Amino acid sequence: MLTLAAISSGNAAEPVLLHAAGSLRGALIEVTAAFTQTHGVPVTPRFGPSGLLKDAITGGEKAEVFASANMSHPQALQREGKSGPVVLFARNELCAFIRPGVAATTADLLERMLDPTIKLGTSTPRADPAGDYAFMVFAKAESLRTGSKAALEAKALQLTGGPNSPPASPDRNVYGERLAEGSADIFLAYCTNAGAIAREQPAIRMLPMPEALAVGADYGLTLVNGASPNAAKLAMFILSAEGQRILARHGFSAPALPKEGS
DSSP, X not given: OOOOTTOOOOOTTSOEEEEEEGGGHHHHHHHHHHHHHHHOOOEEEEEEOHHHHHHHHHTTOOOSEEEESSSHHHHHHHHTTSBOOOEEEXXXXXXXXXXXXXXXXXXXXXHHHHOTTSOEEEEOTTTOHHHHHHHHHHHHHTTTSTTHHHHHHHHOEEEESSTTOOOOOTTSOHHHHHHHTTSXXXXXXXXXXXXHHHXXXXXXXXXXXXXXXXXXXXXXXXXXXXXXXXXHHHHHHHHSHHHHHXXXXXXXXXXXXXXXXX
């Protein structure tokens, strides 16, 4: 569990500085609004690829709460002595989003991804965990068809999440936008993008990954050294039943959410 050992005293009027994975934007905007209403403490969020946020914190950028789309980036901060313990607070999964006019099913998804005429989009590994998870899918594909891993890695278009990737238009889902403009025919991205993509680009289909290629994503939360007491309150609020219910409404698996009847 998160500890308060490295927390300094803070001004209650100062906003909590939250660095969070872009995939958490919708959920954590709602969580922080509820937190502010409950505690009267404002939150200043910065959303982006978790790897780039971790690098910014390592480089000295001021941060208090770090909510990453993987466990390894916050654990790296902990190993460097820059943050406290890391807590698993949400889970996600990878899905395939399919551009209109592209024929694909869960059963033939690997074949379609390997098709040289299909543009396969991913996020950028190392900078964005979504890219790392996509490359885990490619590694799993090797056991189904020899040579798949190298072929998929070679053809994958790393369209999002990198330091030089073009951003999405304001208030638009970047994966849906890349598919709609034809930059990719199939895009491997978090399943939690389904709602936003369906609203903005209803012709884009989502396919679950076949069981043999399924990859889950564990999200880690940590307090950066020197975080204020209010930052600790925010972290605990994210882990609370209310925070976990909001995450669940946005499609995340919420491991700290009490089971019904408990």
